Amino acid sequence: MSDQDYINLTGLDRTQFNEVVSHSQDIKTSIRTCIAVLLVKLRCGLENKIMCTLFNMNKWQIRRAISSARRALLKDFVPQNLGFGHVTREDVISNHTRPLAKELFSPGYEQDPSALLVLDGTYIYIQKSSNFRFSRRSFSMHKHRPLVKPMMVVTTSGYVVSVLGPYLADSKNNDAGILNHIIRNNTEEMRDWLQDGDTFIVDRGFRDSSEVLGDIGINMEMPCFMQRGTSQHTTQEANQSRLITKVRWVVDTANARLKRWKYLNHVIPNTQIPFIGDYVRIVCALCNRFTSVLSSGNAEEDKAIALKMLHLSKRTNELQEFVESNGLSNRTYSWQKIDAAGFAQDFPKLSDSEIRQLTLGVYQVKMAKAYTQEHLQDDGTYEILVNEDLDGIIGAKIQSRQFSSKKYSCWVNYEDGVVVSWYCKCKAGARIVGCCAHITSVIWFLSYARHQDKPVQGVRDWSEHLEDAARVIDDSDSGEESSTEE
Structure with a gap:
């Protein structure tokens, strides 16, 4: 072959x-x-x-x-090729830690280097079981189906240090419970491998592990929780969370790479449950040995990005303060569609790379294309607000991609060919360390896409090939279609 x-x-x-x-x-x-x-x-x-x-x-x-x-x-x-015994802590720090992560979460790494690890559980789906006790304990209320959970431990470059488990999927085996079990039982002699000052970068599911990790001198970096009674993170909370997600994405991509081995992405027969952990470890060992790192980065570029993010994370969102103090979010304006002629002709023209410098990531740019595609349809609702009293400020209403009944209001301030600031009413829209996808869609279209010769390209809408129960033919209306909603 x-x-x-x-x-x-x-x-x-x-x-x-x-x-x-x-x-x-x-x-x-x-x-x-x-x-x-x-x-x-x-x-x-x-x-x-x-x-x-x-x-x-x-x-x-x-x-x-x-x-x-x-x-x-x-x-x-x-x-x-896998396990805490196959790689030393010094090797992880020197060869498998991205410079960006060192600058963000280990500022004194040159004098006192610390290990940075990213943890998250992944899901391997299994069949239903006729053993009711096992069926209850393997059923995930989060995914609403039976599964087992291996715990992935990766470096900030995406190198898989170890796979622990798999564990059951009930409430006692959430991410925090699994990590606490690993630490207390010193699985794979993990506590001997770690040292005081090392950092775990995790998601919010590990919130109940902070005390256990603190007892052994391990720092935990986790995105902020939204305060009760609020609908949006503060600027400081959103900025801090963005610093973490800038590094934490590698574990999700490592999980996705694992699922490219189709057997682990299918529903596995219950007779194979004793060997699921073996199969996951074999695949991760193969990935470590033969595939490229997920995130490397240039040392100088990473340092510059990290310093920029740290500087921005300490600032306040001045445009948010202006919008709230002047009640812009409560006013009624005349909204016009984005493809109308003569819109914001003085808006700065930016290249794709300059937009990425504003977003500090590529995900928002990818999502911006999808948002723009939806709002540029004939019946789209992507609208731009022009107010003669507010020179250099553009407002927009962006349709939520999850909920048809929700739209997000956002504002962009620009002057002298430069995008100065932004603010969106979504949960993370107050941050200034990068911007959300709603803001990015406005900036991307006005500064880049509308100046291109080719129209905006996106994923095809396949609904035209399917029947729609919300649309019926009204015989009394000359055979024209009418829309009905229950």
């Missing part, structure tokens, strides 16, 4: 496949066949009867090949 055939079936090219085979000498039967059967199973997620056709083997031979290959890789290959 060609290298591309190897990649399509096993996820590895020929050279990488041969290297994996060289670590599996304990298999008594055909080594290459057993490894190929396991990797094709994991990569393609095929049923055993289809595997029988591909390899010209019986079902019991397929099962035995998978079992033999699994045990062989767990004995030698996985310990060399």
